[in-house]
Amino acid sequence: MKLLSLMWKNALRNSRRTVLTILSIAVSIFLISTLEAIISAIYHPANTQGSAQLTLVTHRATGITQAMPASYRERIAAVPGVKDVIAQNWFGGQYIDASNFFANFAVDTDEFAQVFDEYHIAPDQLAAWKNERTAAIVGKELMDKYHWTLGQTITLKGTIYPVNPELTIRGVYTDPTDPSQELTLYFHYDYLNEMLDESSQVGSFTVRVDNAEDVPKVAQRIDAVFHNSPFETKTETVEAFRLGFVSMLGNLNFLLSAISLAVVFTILLIVGNTMAMSIRERTGEVAVLKTLGFRRKTILWLLVGEALVVALLGGVVGAVGAKFVYWFIQATFTTAKPLGFVFALLIAAPSAYGAWALFGSPSARIGVKIVRYAATILGAIIGFAVGIIFYMAVGGITTSGFFLANFSIPLLVVAGCLGVAAAVGIVSSIFPALRASGVKIAEALRYVG
């Protein structure tokens, strides 16, 4: 216990150095947890369980940009093990202009509710959508994002197809298993087909399978039906289909992991440097401790423990901070955007205080004081601006319905980051601590730091 308080006092002795070290670890850990959370969101999403496992996507083997005849619907439905099948066409329409991106599909409405049975929608709204050819249903989050109301008519500008459907919103659905699915609009395939002069082409079919064990077999059976036809198909699980998109982006996993590694190495250098400096400055004290009878092992623990505490503090601030920051942005961005100002103030306050503290000076000259006040205000302004930019950027990305919708830091990543911080604390201090604790008393007392 006494050792612990000595450790703590040591860490606080040069409080500015400790705070700076903790902050640089915190910022780096914040970055690492962001990167790792991106990897995890892209490659290991949470919603691979449950009903998504029973869903298959059938598209052309040569790629999703090519279409198949709509008559494939019946042939797929006849495959043993297939429960329901609907045509699902990526329409790619723009709402007002290109900056308002969201997913919109033309789908078969009859069996829609059976295929997407994880969606919750009021029965009367579902019926209203089915009965009106120009009706659409919209996810709750998308509805909130554009402040649409039921009965409102919106126009989508076709970018792939040369038509601009006018759609009336007749229903709102929610997806309790994965709120990121709520950023989509669905309208009638029949309506699109009619506008395209009954060309009866379909981009992909979404297939519901009876039970999970059958999924791979059913996929093979569907593809076998169309084997050696002019339009061969590829049927895969929703997850595999999504990973196909991810792989088109390139090797993100490698890029993000490599950056994370570089950041880990940077904090290792930063903490290592700080600990080496402060241990070297204390060589004399170590000798005194030894003279008093402290064992080598105890002194080693004292020094490594100090680094561990500092690194862990940085880790906690960084990782828990990241978890909080992304949670806060997600929670407020669509519904209570003015709270973004609160977020910016939370960044501005420490930034202003930092400027105030760093411009501290023993001098009492008026010029020095003015500089200090000016710097504090500037610090606040910069912090505020950074906060707003960050809030808007992250909020915009995570509500656009791409890969990072509903972005959050998984607890596993938080734990991993704390592990990294602890490891950095130990590795970076072990060598200077070993050297200091092994030094001869007489030499150490004579050492001029």
Add this chain to the structure above:
Amino acid sequence: MAIPLKYNLRNLIVRRTTTLTTALSITLTVAVFVILMALAGGLQSALTATGNPLNVMIMREGSQSEAVSFVSHENYQIIRYLHGIATDKSGNPMADPEEIILVNFKRIGQTQGSNVTIRGVGPDGAALRPEFQLVEGRMFRPGMREVIVSKQLSERFQDCALGDKIKFAKGYWTVVGIFTAGRSAYNSEIWTNVDDLAADFDRPDYTEVVARATSPAAVKQIEDEANNDRRLHLKTETELAYYQTQTSAAAPIKGFGIFIAVLMAVGASFAAMNTMYAAVARRTKEIGTLRAVGFSRRSVLFSFVLESVVIALIGGIIGCLIALPVNGITTGTTNFTTFSEITFNFRVTPELFIVGIIFALLMGLFGGFFPAWRASHESIVTALRS
């Protein structure tokens, strides 16, 4: 009067371990920054390096990329005889119909694929793109199910080497040639004959028409005539403008790179700050002495900032050198405007080098300023007594 630089350099050498670790944390920050910017720069340059200002692309009204356009054969006959179109070697109008089809191919060593652009070109396809150069094999012959593949694609995708057979549409196609196209986006394509491709994919229409204007004024003339012809319902865009609008594809990488660089820079400059505060603390007596012999506060401030900047400069230079080997490495991503693979090279340019060094200097400046400020305000008497 300024304190000699030698004073700082010697101090840095005496504390070489600290100097080096601090410099290295700046090194890593600069290296990551330069590499990410080289990635964004490479992608951007592949798009800006594409497109001839005299080539006019004629596409369906409202299509945002080539891939979703179509132009009927009748309309092609109208476009061919618009005024202002250059004539080719054989005396025909230099206006070729083209067919664009995206096919999913597998990258080498991967099970997941990416959409590759297959471009069916007419007789003037190569002449319209002066950067096109056949480097291996020969040109495809119409009607023979032959293709030529860009060098970058053939190195990155399965079954795309010279002599290989690749499968798409109704059967196998033979790779008979390998081409390069400067730094342009055509480096990410497979070319074949336009009619072969259209027939194999049962396309009743062409995708677009590419026409070469005789002069910049003729570009305007072609565009006006095409837009005013009520039979056409087409849009015109110069090839240069078409690719220029796609350069926004590099923006997310840039934004991401800046986000990472800024966070890393905060960490690294705090480290520099720690180092410099320690340096100031150890040398309080020296500072007092310097001030006592007549050096001004400003000289002291300047001297310590300079010391920090020198550390950062060392870090920055090493960082740029570490990033240098990625220059020229080929990589690829999907261009979401066209929804197809674009391959490009990392580009570490001299400008990027300078930006990297400036970035390092800023870290040094930020990290060194506060400790130097502290040092310059030390009162002479207390400093000498410490």
